[in-house]
Amino acid sequence: MTSETKGSSALQYIAALSGTLAVICDGMHCGWASPSVPQLTNNETCTLCIDENEGSTLAVMPLIGSIAGSLTAATIVDIFGRKHTMLATAVPFFVGWIMVAFCQNVILLYIARFIAGASGGITFTVLPMYIGEIADPKVRGLLGSSCSVNWIAGFLLINVIGSYFSIKTTALISSIVPALLFVTFFWMPESPYYLLMKDKTEQARKSLERLKGSKKVDEDLNRMRNAIQAEKKSRNGKFADLYRLASNRKAVFIVLGLRGFQQLAGTTAIAFYTHEIFTAAGDHISNHYAVMIYYAVQLVLTIISSSIVDKAGRRPLLLISMAGSALALFVEGTYFYILNETSIDTSSFSIVAVIGLISFVIMFGVGMQSIPICMLGELFPTNVKAFALCLADVYFCVMATVASKYLQITKVEFGLHVSFYGFCVCSVIGLVFIYFVVPETKGKTLEDIQKKLRGEKEERTEKGTDEEKISLKA
Known part of the structure; x- marks a missing residue:
């Protein structure tokens, strides 16, 4: 379209x-x-x-x-x-x-x-x-x-x-x-791209007309059909193609890094145990209300990030998000270290636990919550995108499970301060990874992104936006 x-x-x-x-x-x-x-x-x-x-x-x-x-x-x-x-x-x-x-x-x-x-x-x-x-x-x-x-x-x-x-x-x-x-x-409506893949041209036309609110879809239909035919001629697309081509390997490395550090920062693990964490923080905190505030803030920040990502760019938001998350996790870990390992009475500043977690969710929501998923749809060519999405989701589940079990084991065996310090260290490593490895994709067509991954010179055209849409299929 x-x-x-x-x-x-x-x-x-x-x-x-x-x-x-x-x-x-x-x-x-x-x-x-x-x-x-x-x-x-x-x-x-x-x-x-x-x-x-x-x-x-x-x-x-x-x-x-x-x-x-x-x-x-x-x-x-x-x-x-x-x-x-x-x-x-x-x-x-x-x-x-x-x-x-x-x-x-x-x-x-x-x-x-x-x-x-x-x-x-x-x-x-x-x-x-x-x-x-x-x-x-x-x-x-x-x-x-x-x-x-x-x-x-x-x-x-x-x-x-x-x-x-x-x-x-x-x-x-x-x-x-x-x-x-x-x-x-x-x-x-069904995806017009899928209908064209199945040679259902008239159904694809009707789907496009509904989605566009217009009868003038011939240009879109032709571009999509040409893109599909080009994909079929070049390569059918197999899971192994994610690793055969250097550009795909680089994209896999970037996506797995982003999704991995997203989970190793503790976001899903903390989500599973928010009630317990706030309860452990001190009797003066209502864990029910604190959890609701935690997720409400996260929701608002993720909405804001989603609305500005096409203007602010991916890398700046990711770097700010990861740096802020690391700092908030360090503060949270320090609070629980004082609570668990010293004789200092924390009742007068138990609110720090709430502030620390809400600060974490604010900074994490600035970029790391939504941008890795957004970039997943930008870094892979059409013919391997289904396999890439599958691989990324499986990897996400594995890393989230590892992070969750790490939180559960460390909080029982050593205390929550060890859990949060570990997430903090992973966030710092993730910050370095983003700075040196993750490319900026703001304003680039998918063709430009693929050329950058292949080490070629990018070319911008007026039709770039259309081609980008075509390449997003699958």
């Missing part, structure tokens, strides 16, 4: 909003552990009681399920299409909540959260493709970043609901979201 074609992009916003209900579902399932695990480990009030290790496993189970979901999505998305694959995710999300509401043992809880996690893996592999394929270049950054925004919204929502209702009631209320996903996304 070209930026020159007149019309309305309203349906693109609506389709992205409907699709990201799946991201909200995943965020709610992942964030469920924060308000619910403390209830399950409270022997005085719970009907189904679990120990610390079982609670930790419950927290990371969606990440394990997501690996299976990502691998599945990479196999089926070009068979069943983007729309139908996304529609299918509503079912396991819904089933997962019903199982959580009524299951009576921890094994069934494991299964329920694994099922939901698998659906989340499919979502994060397919939805960025769908949004990239339906969005005009002028709104691509904003709509693409909406995945991160709505994931945080899911965490906030489940913490609000879970703080006031029982586990069963929380699960039943939460099951409304996947139902809304199915009902609303059912009416959204």
Whole structure:
């Protein structure tokens, strides 16, 4: 789709909003552990009681399920299409909540959260493709970043609901979201790029006309068709191509570095244990309200970052974000060191724990929360993008699981100060990585980015924006 074609992009916003209900579902399932695990480990009030290790496993189970979901999505998305694959995710999300509401043992809880996690893996592999394929270049950054925004919204929502209702009631209320996903996304158009891949030209034309709000889509249709034919002639695209070409290897290194340091800074691990962290900080802090403030601030900052990333650039926001996160983590670690390892009374300044974590989420939300996902859609050519998205999501789940288990083990064995100091060190290393390795992609077409990765001279043209959109397919 070209930026020159007149019309309305309203349906693109609506389709992205409907699709990201799946991201909200995943965020709610992942964030469920924060308000619910403390209830399950409270022997005085719970009907189904679990120990610390079982609670930790419950927290990371969606990440394990997501690996299976990502691998599945990479196999089926070009068979069943983007729309139908996304529609299918509503079912396991819904089933997962019903199982959580009524299951009576921890094994069934494991299964329920694994099922939901698998659906989340499919979502994060397919939805960025769908949004990239339906969005005009002028709104691509904003709509693409909406995945991160709505994931945080899911965490906030489940913490609000879970703080006031029982586990069963929380699960039943939460099951409304996947139902809304199915009902609303059912009416959204299929990706025109996918339809052209299947030689359904007339259906692709109708889809484009709906998405553009215009009948004048011949130019867009021809450009997309030519791009698809060029991809087919050059190379069909295999997973091994991510490593055969030097430019793809460099892109993989950049993406894995960004996604790795994103998790090693502790963002997902901290999200799983926010209630416990605030409780450990001191009796004068209301952990329920502190957690809500934590996620509300994170949501607002991620929205702001998403709205300015196309103007401020990727690298400046990433560098500011990582440096600020490291400083906030150091402050948090120092507070818990004083609390755990000294005889100093911290009751008069226990608010530092809240300020430290909120400062972390502010700085992390400036760039590291959303930009790594945004750049994932920019660094790879069309024919390997599905494999790249799958690899990135699997890697994300592995690193988030490692970081979460690290937090759980260190807080039990050594104290939370060790956990936060470790995250701080990883953030500093990540800052160095961003400075020396991560390229700036602001304002560049995908062709320019690929040439930069290959070490060639970039060329900017008036048609660059159109070509960029074409290259974002898949």
